[in-house]
Amino acid sequence: MLTGSANLLFLKRVADSLAGRAFYAVLHPLNRRELLRNQNHEVIEIPVGQLHDLEAMRRHFYRIGAVLLGKEHAVKIRDNPDWHPGSRA
Numbered sequence: 001m002l003t004g005s006a007n008l009l010f011l012k013r014v015a016d017s018l019a020g021r022a023f024y025a026v027l028h029p030l031n032r033r034e035l036l037r038n039q040n041h042e043v044i045e046i047p048v049g050q051l052h053d054l055e056a057m058r059r060h061f062y063r064i065g066a067v068l069l070g071k072e073h074a075v076k077i078r079d080n081p082d083w084h085p086g087s088r089a
Helices: 014-017 032-038 053-066 072-080
Strands: none
Touching: 053 072
């Protein structure tokens, strides 16, 4: 496996020795979410469509609270959603 940004076809000696055996593949870097999950971190994703959904946000805040503060505090956050604008309607 060769890595780098050089085009092997422009390097005469390399291109001849790898004739028919060279394959180009674009390898994208890992995104931050994948890196964190690979390091066993809890990753909590909140889709933008759920930001105004009170019940969805209660579930997300419970998970965040459980990770950061423990389940006892997470229950308090979930059961008293005064932090969400939709709870004041």
